[in-house]
Amino acid sequence: MRSTFLLLLAFVISTSAIFAQSLKLSGEVIDLVSKAPLEYVSVSLGNSSTGTTSNKEGKFVLIVDAPHRDDSIRFSHIGFETKTIALSKSIHSQGHAVFTLSPVSTVLEEVTVLPRSAAEILHAAIETTDALIAQNSILDVYYREFAYLDEELFKYADAAIFYKINAANKKPKVETFVAESRLIKDSVSSDEKWKSDVESLVDTDKSVKEFYTMDYLLKFVGKNQDMYFDFSLQDLGQVTKIEVNPKSIIRKYLPSAIVYIDQLTNQIQRVDYGYDSHLQYMPSINLFVLKYAVKKDWSTNIYNTGDRVFLRFSKVMQDIDFKLGKKSGVLRSNVEVLVTDGSVEADKLKDMSRFKNSSITKNGNSYTSRFWEDRMAIIPTAEELETIKLAL
Template sequence: MKKKRFLYILCLLLLFGIQGMYAQKPASYIEVKGKIIDENSKDALVFADIVLKDTNISTITNSDGEFVLKVPDSLTSKSIRFSHLGYQKKEMKISELLSNSKVTLKPALTELTAIEIKTFKNAEALLKETLKNRSVYNSNGTLMTAFYRETIKKRRRNASLSEAVVQIHKQPYSNFKNDDIELIKARKSTDYSRLDTLAVKLQGGPFSNLYTDIIKYPEFIFTNQEIPLYDFSFSESTQINDKLVYVINFKQKPGVAQPMYYGKLYIDAETLALTNAVYRLNVENRELSSQMYVRKKPRQVDVYPTEATYRVNYRTQNGKWHYAYSNILLTFKVNWKGKLFNSTYTLNSEMAITDWSINNTKLAKVKDNLLKPTTILADETSGFKDPAFWGEYNIIEPEKSIESAIEKIKKQLKRT
């Protein structure tokens, strides 16, 4: 099995970790909260983009379609732009949102013919052109502020919750240097009693999500050797921000034994930039797919994935595209030999870029706080005591189950 194509590693091992808690400067801001829904169906829109106009301050909706955006007092006169794949974009003044927190987006109607993709003889040719078309992405070094969250559930109950604010020292897309991640602030709580006396740990942390940036790291999914092993086809086109988007389906060819990915790629028709990708790993072969994720486990335990889903979104600013958000969802079966029942664990992580700036100086000068791709986030519960723990940093609004978990953590801390 190939080294780098695996975006996540599950570890079953004895308990250990590192700790990181860093201070931040105080700031003055307001919180804009709301929910984004489909204008017709009234369904919540998940992974919708929320951007403060003419800035790089942003966030994304959670699985309930809800969001919170922290806006500095000096920028409250600006508008907020809302967008979602397959919908018309919308702008609203902050004053409007403070009085009406529900935002509705209209589905974008797209009538297309095969003429619009006549430049490319097939979908594979379009993908290859997209992968080498790096000039439409940020060509400068950028310092990105991001919010990262990972959860581990045993069946449907939360067993671990980790959150962090990080700074990504993002190398230009024009070069092949790896990005660095600096830990700014973090908190974590783990109930080890729900983890079968073993710690289910996500090795890689924020790096796992960063590596879903297909344009920067194509080696994790589309190497020159692996592209011929896929079947590619065109699907019905759509829109984002009122612009045409090509849709490519891909899946491994019949007869290919190794686990590979299948899903959809969304490509901007004008710039040929990748705007979104949603894909899964084929986990039908338990033994081979297990080798891709399980790094360490006791001999008496069998572990294999039953689901592995990935999503990455890009955003455009000043005519250049950049990585904006990614989500990874993994489900594993853990079978103890000699036990009648097995356990099911769901591991979910997401990372959203909440602000960024061009940084032409040498990136990652400070080495002390830099994370390693093998990092496992620390066990640190104290942050849950403080409702204003994140200060002015933008985060992804917690979904209902995470809000419930945080409340339980607070109650436990009060008792202790």
């Protein structure tokens, strides 16, 4: 496992390398006032569909192909002024650049409004946003997952994948193609082999199936929504924040949502969902019956807005109480999906086979030595690197 960890470390320190055909720019985004790092900053290359998102430390990697070296970089984040910077030679030469975003100056006042008023605002934003989402699309994606058993990391997987999406019907049809993948897992003793039977219950295509379109969010503003949900609205200056929470007597059974809407374009920029459910059952796995109850199921979904809207980043966090044969515990899965290109040509898939398993860990290790250098990815934070090093 040590050699794999060293490869992970090499990824972190190699992100400023410049190649003949492309430039890899590593950067950090911070708050101009507080100097704190900014997570979930959407970083886009000019007007193209190419882009990335910053991690918890505000760090990101952006690959710029030769034809786009004279383009600009666009930074957008909830509560901050959008910033566009030319890809000048000075930025190229810095390797690791620090970018600052200015907070929007506004007085925040929370106002509770009638349910239908907030619902109408949200419904209009859903319609505006959904109309700009392509019905057919191929997304270039970096995917990663941390899997924990009783708070201890026992599996880490990441992959370069493509999602082929047909969203013409109400629920998107998604085909997954895996270009490269990597799996690091704990070396378990013979009496702990049962861990191999515990797979993530977060399907590889969950984010795009549920959150690619606005269909899931539309459930919050359906018929008789005021019977089930309470709404509150907050003006953040350039952004409207709407919180939707189930009535207290049914909170255990329905999801909640926090939605951020751009006031100028009426497009949805980000949605946070939260969900607790009651007991559920899974089919048998390796002759065992896996019984589980979802303790927590949260997701953060960031959309690339503009003339064309698509899911830029999705993070799903799920905690599950499970019983597998005579074993039981808490399984936690943290899954992140970063869409680095929202308009991939179909030729990219011509020599690839469709991935038919539900979990990316099933693909094992199949990657080249340039797995990190040739594509954009989520940079592991110092804490994540330390966790992987100690656990695996």
